[in-house]
Amino acid sequence: MLSLHQEMLLLAVNDDGDIEFTAGTSTFRLAFVGACLIELALKDKIEVDPEEVRVISRDVDNDATLNLVMKRLCEHSTPQRLGFWLSHLQADVQEITRLTLMSLCDQGILKSEESRFLWVLSSRKYPVIDGTEQKEAKLRIMETLLGDSIPSTEDSVLIGLARAGGLLEAFLSRKEIVRLEGRLEQVSNLELTAGLVELAIQEEQEAIARAMLVSSYPI
Amino acid sequence: MEITKKEQGGIIVISFCGRLGFDEASEAQAVIESAISECQSGVVVDCGSLDYVSSAGLRAFLVGAKAAETKGVSFRACALDENVESVFTISGFDRIISLHATLEDALGQ
Numbered sequence: 001m002l003s004l005h006q007e008m009l010l011l012a013v014n015d016d017g018d019i020e021f022t023a024g025t026s027t028f029r030l031a032f033v034g035a036c037l038i039e040l041a042l043k044d045k046i047e048v049d050p051e052e053v054r055v056i057s058r059d060v061d062n063d064a065t066l067n068l069v070m071k072r073l074c075e076h077s078t079p080q081r082l083g084f085w086l087s088h089l090q091a092d093v094q095e096i097t098r099l100t101l102m103s104l105c106d107q108g109i110l111k112s113e114e115s116r117f118l119w120v121l122s123s124r125k126y127p128v129i130d131g132t133e134q135k136e137a138k139l140r141i142m143e144t145l146l147g148d149s150i151p152s153t154e155d156s157v158l159i160g161l162a163r164a165g166g167l168l169e170a171f172l173s174r175k176e177i178v179r180l181e182g183r184l185e186q187v188s189n190l191e192l193t194a195g196l197v198e199l200a201i202q203e204e205q206e207a208i209a210r211a212m213l214v215s216s217y218p219i
Numbered sequence: 220m221e222i223t224k225k226e227q228g229g230i231i232v233i234s235f236c237g238r239l240g241f242d243e244a245s246e247a248q249a250v251i252e253s254a255i256s257e258c259q260s261g262v263v264v265d266c267g268s269l270d271y272v273s274s275a276g277l278r279a280f281l282v283g284a285k286a287a288e289t290k291g292v293s294f295r296a297c298a299l300d301e302n303v304e305s306v307f308t309i310s311g312f313d314r315i316i317s318l319h320a321t322l323e324d325a326l327g328q
Contacts, residue, residue, distance in 0.1 A: 041274045047241045048274040050309065056241055150285045150315050153278065186314050190281060192274040195309035 002109075004042070005035040005065055007137045007158055009100050010109065010128075011167045017113065017127030022166035023097075026208070027201055031165040033089045034197030036069045036096060037082065038157055041193040045070065048193045052079035065099040068092060082196045083203070101126055109133050138171050144187055145180050151187050160189030164201050221268075222250050229259035230293075230326060236268035239276030248279035255286045261293030263325045269299070272306050280307075284315050293317070297325035 002010070009032070012023045022028050037053070040046045040060070047054045055073055060066040072089060080088075089096070104110040110126040128134050141159055144151040151159070162168050163184055168177055177184070189198050220237040231254040239247055254262045262283065280296065287294035297319040299307060307313050319325035 044241065044275060049271070050306065150281070150288050152285075153281060186311075188311065190311050190315065192277050192306060192310045195311060199309065 002107075002133060002137075003063065003066075004039045004154070004157060004161065005032065005096075005100050006104055006109075007133075008032055008035045008161050008165060008167070009097065010104060010134050011137055011162055011170065012165070013110065013126055013128060013134070014170065017110075017125035019126070020167065020170060022169075025166065026204060028165040028167075029090060029093045030086050030201050030204055031161050031197065033069075033086055033093060033096065034164075034194070034200070035157075035161050036065060036089070037085060038161075038191065038193045038197065040066060040069065040073075041191070042153065042157075046073065048082055048196065050196065051081060053082050053085055054079050064103060065096055068096060068099060082193065083200045086197065086200050141168075145183050151190070153191050156187050156190040157194045159184065159187055160194050160198060163188055164198060220247070222246065224250065224254060226258075227326060230261045230263055231258045232263045232265055232322065232326075234265040234268065238271040239269060239279070240271065240273040241275040244275040244279055247276060248282050251279055251283035252286055255283060255290060255292065255294070258292055261295065262287060263319075263322065264294075264296045265298055265322050265325075266296055266300070266303055267298035267322070269303055272303050277306060277310055277312065280312060280316060284312075295319060295325045297322050 012020045014020055037046070041048050043060070045055070045057050045060055047056055053073065055070070058070055058074060060070050069089065072092065073085065101110065105112050105126070108129060111129055113125045113127065115123050115125045137158065140155050141162060144155050144159060189195050220235060220239055220243040223234045225232050233250055233254055235247065251262065251264070264280070264283070284294050295317045298321055299318060304318070307318065
């Protein structure tokens with residue numbers, strides 16, 4: 001079974017192997033780093049409450065992405081709030097993304113291809129190999145959204161992350177998202193770490209909106 | 220954490236006293252799961268003496284809510300203090316678990 005950060009990134013890969021535009025947004029980056037922290041919480045490697053994140057076990061097996069995140073968490077001697085870590089880990093977000101993409105390639109889910117943009121600029125694409133895992137993640141999201149039962153923590157959190165990261169638009173029309181809004185609200189982020197990530201993203205969006213308002217109407 | 224369990228008119232009332240964190244989560248989950256399998260019509264978790272709940276502890280409630288849904292019985296929580304209620308709200312548990320101000324409310328008395 002894939003981890004949350006792997007599934008989130010997999011949902012951001014489009015049919016051409018490009019990472020969706022939304023993956024470059026600050027909201028996606030916060031949600032993606034949040035996915036790593038939630039994965040650590042679900043694996044009982046960290047314990048989270050509204051005041052602090054505490055490390056329970058440093059052993060994160062062979063997951064290079066989680067190893068990097070855990071290394072950062074252990075660099076601070078005093079426990080910090082989740083919001084602090086979401087901001088602090090932004091400095092590592094490119095490396096966290098690279099390590100997660102590599103893990104998906106190593107598992108035979110994506111392949112890494114060199115490509116050219118405008119025949120000159122080189123870029124890298126990550127097309128899915130057979131798409132089974134990506135389809136399965138989308139199917140689980142759809143089954144939860146179209147059903148009426150309480151989802152598993154993992155499915156609930158994946159929906160919340162996909163929603164926050166703007167990834168639902170990749171496989172649901174705007175009209176469908178609006179129609180499912182009530183169910184999305186009900187089943188997203190049924191987990192404390194995920195709820196705190198959602199709050200941090202809302203605060204970031206409000207700060208961006210305030211900054212835009214100030215720049216539009218200078219005093 | 221101290222856990223007590225009693226039956227009241229087909230409903231099993233579980234009382235948590237103290238902290239519900241990583242160290243207590245497994246026991247809390249086991250007690251909730253066994254109460255749901257034993258109960259006739261539902262389970263109420265009395266949180267009146269619960270003064271802390273973390274991400275790990277909270278998961279026991281989601282497991283309880285799912286087990287109750289599968290069995291077709293009610294699963295409620297009551298008497299949450301401000302901090303614990305805030306954790307429930309942040310986690311969206313107030314959307315899937317019926318929260319009540321007092322045990323009497325939760326029991327429908």
